[in-house]
Each structure stands twice: as structure tokens, then as C-alpha cells.
Amino acid sequence: MTVCSFRKHSWQIPQNWKGFTNLFSQLYHCDELAIGTSSVLDTPPSPFAPVFQSKSKAHMVLRAKRANSFLEEIKPPSKERECVEEVCNFEEAREIFQTQEATVSPALTHIRSASDGNQCEPDFCVNGTCVDQFQSFVCKCRPGFDGKFCDQPRNCSKDNGDCDHVCMDSVDELSRTCACLPGYSLQDNSRTSTYACGQLPVTKSSDNKAFKTLQPWLVGGEVGKKGESPWQVLILNERGNLHCGGALIAESWVLTAAHCLERSTKVSHFALLSEAVIHPDYDTVTVDNDIALLHLASPVQFSTFIVPVCLPSRRLAEQVLHRNGTMTVVTGWGKEDENKKYFSSALNFIKVPLVERGLCSQVMLNNISENVLCAGWLGTRHDACEGDSGGPMVTRYRGTWFLIGLVSWGEGCGHPEKLGIYTKVSNYLEWIRSVQKGSERP
The missing domain is CATH 2.40.10.10 (Trypsin-like serine proteases)
Known part of the structure; x- marks a missing residue:
């Protein structure tokens, strides 16, 4: 006699069902499957009950052939196939939700946290809110700031717009443009300026650093x-x-x-x-x-x-x-x-x-x-x-x-x-x- 357990119920398989014992032993014990079987097998089957069941009921107990076989990826996404028939990971989940934003929605935070930890610890978003993502994060910037870490002002109101020299606001003050003083040229990052005035080329020597050894004031300096x-x-x-x-x-x-x-x-x-x-x-x-x-x-x-x-x-x-x-x-x-x-x-x-x-x-x-x-x-x-x-x-x-x-x-x-x-x-x-x-x- 073989005993089968399905969360709520425990019942015995008669000897004349012995041929089915190995078949039942191959069942997968995931949460959704266990819940499904407990409702179907709410009462122990009679030894004289029909052996054959409908396809829908049979698939609630017995697993069909795994889907990740030949040409599986060309099939339309299915939650059952992607996260039951296969190992449920970020790649499979994205096939269901189609976009990265939907895949990393707050409803799935517990899944991400268990797999890759909180990517917002520590928080690198200087002037914004950190949004945890799978193996990454995104900074949602407060008004007036931009950049991956929300560390670049969008206008000239703070820190000269992160410009080295001249900062010019747009008409709506939602963006800014950096410019250089005469004789300078703007670098590729559109913020910093290359050498011209205000530089001390002589101080490149390690033993001649500008103003490092000076005492305050000219009187006694x-x-x-x-x-x-x-x-x-x-x-x-x-x-x-x-x-x-x-x-x-x-x-x-x-x-x-x-x-x-x-x-x-x-x-x-x-x-x-x-x-x-x-x-x-x-x-x-x-x-x-x-x-x-x-x-x-x-x-x-x-x-x-x-x-x-x-x-x-x-x-x-x-x-x-x-x-x-x-x-x-x-x-x-x-x-x-x-x-x-x-x-x-x-x-x-x-x-x-x-x-x-x-x-x-x-x-x-x-x-x-x-x-x-x-x-x-x-x-x-x-x-x-x-x-x-x-x-x-x-x-x-x-x-x-x-x-x-x-x-x-x-x-x-x-x-x-x-x-x-x-x-x-x-x-x-x-x-x-x-x-x-x-x-x-x-």
C-alpha cells in the first residue's frame, strides 16, 4: 500500500493501483499544484472508479511534457508555462510581462529581494528617490535635477548648473547650457572647460604646489x-x-x-x-x-x-x-x-x-x-x-x-x-x- 500526501489530505492507494504508484511519485510539489490537487481529490477515489479522467482534470495532477523544448520561445508568453513548467527567474518573468518596468513592479519586490538583494542600499541618488531593480537601480530625480544619480542641475539655480564657467538657462528654466570664458573650449561632457586663463602650469611640479605653505594675510605672510x-x-x-x-x-x-x-x-x-x-x-x-x-x-x-x-x-x-x-x-x-x-x-x-x-x-x-x-x-x-x-x-x-x-x-x-x-x-x-x-x- 502506498500513501500519498497532498497538503490537507492523506489517503492510501489500493494494491490494485500499484501500477500507478511510480506515476504519482513523480508529482511536482509547487504551491499552485498542491492547492489544485486538494480540491480535485477532496475524497479518496474508489477502487472501482474510472481510471481515465478528462484532460483538464488530469493536468491538474499529472504534469504534461515540459514546454522549454524545441521552438518554445516562438510561442505566446504564458504564466503557467514560463513560471511553472520552467524555473521562474527574471528572464522567464519578462517574457510574461513584456517590459522591464512591468516586470520590476512593486508587486514583485519580494521576488527580487530574495534573488539579488536591495540595489538601493546604499542609496546613490543624490537629489532623488532610488527605485530598486533586478541587479540595478534607477534614480527618479526631483524637479531641477538630472543625470544617472540626480547630481546634475537642470538649470543654473544651484551650483552654477554644474558648469565650470558660464551657465545659461533656457526660456522655461527647465534646462541649461554651459559655456566657457574666452580662450577656453567646452569638453565633451558639455560642462567642463579646457585650459586657458586662471591656470598655474608651473605648479605641476610636485615640489611647487600653489599656496599650500602660505600663512593667512600679507602682513606676516x-x-x-x-x-x-x-x-x-x-x-x-x-x-x-x-x-x-x-x-x-x-x-x-x-x-x-x-x-x-x-x-x-x-x-x-x-x-x-x-x-x-x-x-x-x-x-x-x-x-x-x-x-x-x-x-x-x-x-x-x-x-x-x-x-x-x-x-x-x-x-x-x-x-x-x-x-x-x-x-x-x-x-x-x-x-x-x-x-x-x-x-x-x-x-x-x-x-x-x-x-x-x-x-x-x-x-x-x-x-x-x-x-x-x-x-x-x-x-x-x-x-x-x-x-x-x-x-x-x-x-x-x-x-x-x-x-x-x-x-x-x-x-x-x-x-x-x-x-x-x-x-x-x-x-x-x-x-x-x-x-x-x-x-x-x-
């Missing part, structure tokens, strides 16, 4: 290496003595402070001046709009030690470079102490963070206009000083050095309760372009 500020310009007076600093922004143009040009000057080392243009709104009393352009009589030849600094777009400056706490570098040959008689014989570097306007207004006696940046370390004697005026304040963003300020004024030198004031260059970009274009006219 360290001497820099040759080539670490290749845009720095030295402005001399008629007697050949140090008068001010400047920043080379193009082969024929230098930016400096307007108060440096209250007396006639000339540019040494590069070329003589063709013209000097002071901003029309420069105020000699408040020193507001303290900026001027020097047009060189002949262009300089760029080299390892002569490189222009980059001017940022206004959007990049205001949204990224002008953030409170941004670390900047200021260079100059100015005095190391206000009581000293002589200027420094070497170019000094300083590191100084930008300070919010509210705090700056509290510690400074003079008015802080919208045309300046404030920077410094309160509680120290470190400060810019006489002779540093007009010199560049630069900051590095994505491998490029941008000019954001010019040394303008301060209340003494090295006073621990005071900060330094710098002309905000981004407020004058249109004026700079207009002057440059005007000089090109015959």
Missing part, C-alpha cells in the same frame, strides 16, 4: 614661488618705485584700483600704457567704485610665468564664489607693517575668508557699499597694507582661478578688530567689456 601668481602686475610710479598692484585679465588689459591712478603711472616689465580708464562713478571721498582699466600699448606674450586670471560670470560670482566663508588668496608687494618705511621686496601671498556684510558693517566705521567684498580674520593682526592696493583677490573653483576682488581700502593695517575691503569685480563686468570693445574701434 610668506613669500610665494615664482609663477604662483602669473596674473600679478606691478605698477610703478614715475620714479620707478612700487605704487600699486594689478591683475592681468587679457593680453592687453590690466585691472587695478581707481585710487592708484590719482597720479600718473606706468606699467613696468610688460609694456607701456596706451590708456588708463577710471570708472566714471569712482568717488574719491568714499572710494566707492574703486576700479580702473589699463590698456597696454602692446600685448604681452603669455608663458609659464605670464597667464591671465579669469573673470567669472555674474551668476557664478554671486551664487557660488561670493558665499560667506569662501577662502580667497590675495597677493601683493605691500608693506608688512604700517609702521615700516619700505615695501616688501618679494611677492607675498595671503589666505583670507569672505565675511558677511552685516558683520563687516559692525566692525568698520566707514560705509560698506554693495560694490565691495569684505574679508579677514577678526582677532589677528593679519591684514593687507599700503602698496597692496589694486592687487588681485582670487579664488579657485573647479581647477580655475577667478578674480573676484581688488584690494581697495582698510582702516589702518593689521588692526585685530578690523577687516579688509575689496572692490567687487563682478559688479563691473559690463563696464569692463564696454571699455574693451570701445578701444577696438578705429
Whole structure:
């Protein structure tokens, strides 16, 4: 006597059914099949019952020939054939659901989890929601972001649109286009720009890294290496003595402070001046709009030690470079102490963070206009000083050095309760372009 078990029922096969014993022993015990047999064989069959059953009832107990045989793949998809007659895996399930999206729907999450784990752990979606898939994942990005990991802004409102230099919004602000400053070219990823201005080729040497060993501020700062500020310009007076600093922004143009040009000057080392243009709104009393352009009589030849600094777009400056706490570098040959008689014989570097306007207004006696940046370390004697005026304040963003300020004024030198004031260059970009274009006219 053979005993057969079907989940709910257990019954005996008579001896005269012995020929069928091997046949029953080949049954497959999957859930759907067990449930089906328990309803058909709800009562033990009589030994005298007919041996033959209808095809539909017989197939609920006895398995037909497996389907994954010759030309099986050309048949229409069937849940019974793909996931009962064959091993149920992602490939077979996709034949049923037709698309990958339907196959990986939430209803099948427990199947995926058991086979390949949660692909969203850890979650790589920076600005979106991770959707687990079979051996993969998809990031559903929040509005305004794009990319596989939702890490690329669609417009310019955040991080300059992930552009190195210039970001331009579309009319509907749902997309953006990156562009480069003059002299640069856009790389294949449509975001980054190749070398031109604002680079330090001399620092490729391992023992000559820019600004790594510098102490904050020019007063008491360290001497820099040759080539670490290749845009720095030295402005001399008629007697050949140090008068001010400047920043080379193009082969024929230098930016400096307007108060440096209250007396006639000339540019040494590069070329003589063709013209000097002071901003029309420069105020000699408040020193507001303290900026001027020097047009060189002949262009300089760029080299390892002569490189222009980059001017940022206004959007990049205001949204990224002008953030409170941004670390900047200021260079100059100015005095190391206000009581000293002589200027420094070497170019000094300083590191100084930008300070919010509210705090700056509290510690400074003079008015802080919208045309300046404030920077410094309160509680120290470190400060810019006489002779540093007009010199560049630069900051590095994505491998490029941008000019954001010019040394303008301060209340003494090295006073621990005071900060330094710098002309905000981004407020004058249109004026700079207009002057440059005007000089090109015959």
C-alpha cells in the first residue's frame, strides 16, 4: 500500500493501483499544484472508479511534457508555462510581462529581494528617490535635477548648473547650457572647460604646489614661488618705485584700483600704457567704485610665468564664489607693517575668508557699499597694507582661478578688530567689456 500526501489530505492507494504508484511519485510539489490537487481529490477515489479522467482534470495532477523544448520561445508568453513548467527567474518573468518596468513592479519586490538583494542600499541618488531593480537601480530625480544619480542641475539655480564657467538657462528654466570664458573650449561632457586663463602650469611640479605653505594675510605672510601668481602686475610710479598692484585679465588689459591712478603711472616689465580708464562713478571721498582699466600699448606674450586670471560670470560670482566663508588668496608687494618705511621686496601671498556684510558693517566705521567684498580674520593682526592696493583677490573653483576682488581700502593695517575691503569685480563686468570693445574701434 502506498500513501500519498497532498497538503490537507492523506489517503492510501489500493494494491490494485500499484501500477500507478511510480506515476504519482513523480508529482511536482509547487504551491499552485498542491492547492489544485486538494480540491480535485477532496475524497479518496474508489477502487472501482474510472481510471481515465478528462484532460483538464488530469493536468491538474499529472504534469504534461515540459514546454522549454524545441521552438518554445516562438510561442505566446504564458504564466503557467514560463513560471511553472520552467524555473521562474527574471528572464522567464519578462517574457510574461513584456517590459522591464512591468516586470520590476512593486508587486514583485519580494521576488527580487530574495534573488539579488536591495540595489538601493546604499542609496546613490543624490537629489532623488532610488527605485530598486533586478541587479540595478534607477534614480527618479526631483524637479531641477538630472543625470544617472540626480547630481546634475537642470538649470543654473544651484551650483552654477554644474558648469565650470558660464551657465545659461533656457526660456522655461527647465534646462541649461554651459559655456566657457574666452580662450577656453567646452569638453565633451558639455560642462567642463579646457585650459586657458586662471591656470598655474608651473605648479605641476610636485615640489611647487600653489599656496599650500602660505600663512593667512600679507602682513606676516610668506613669500610665494615664482609663477604662483602669473596674473600679478606691478605698477610703478614715475620714479620707478612700487605704487600699486594689478591683475592681468587679457593680453592687453590690466585691472587695478581707481585710487592708484590719482597720479600718473606706468606699467613696468610688460609694456607701456596706451590708456588708463577710471570708472566714471569712482568717488574719491568714499572710494566707492574703486576700479580702473589699463590698456597696454602692446600685448604681452603669455608663458609659464605670464597667464591671465579669469573673470567669472555674474551668476557664478554671486551664487557660488561670493558665499560667506569662501577662502580667497590675495597677493601683493605691500608693506608688512604700517609702521615700516619700505615695501616688501618679494611677492607675498595671503589666505583670507569672505565675511558677511552685516558683520563687516559692525566692525568698520566707514560705509560698506554693495560694490565691495569684505574679508579677514577678526582677532589677528593679519591684514593687507599700503602698496597692496589694486592687487588681485582670487579664488579657485573647479581647477580655475577667478578674480573676484581688488584690494581697495582698510582702516589702518593689521588692526585685530578690523577687516579688509575689496572692490567687487563682478559688479563691473559690463563696464569692463564696454571699455574693451570701445578701444577696438578705429
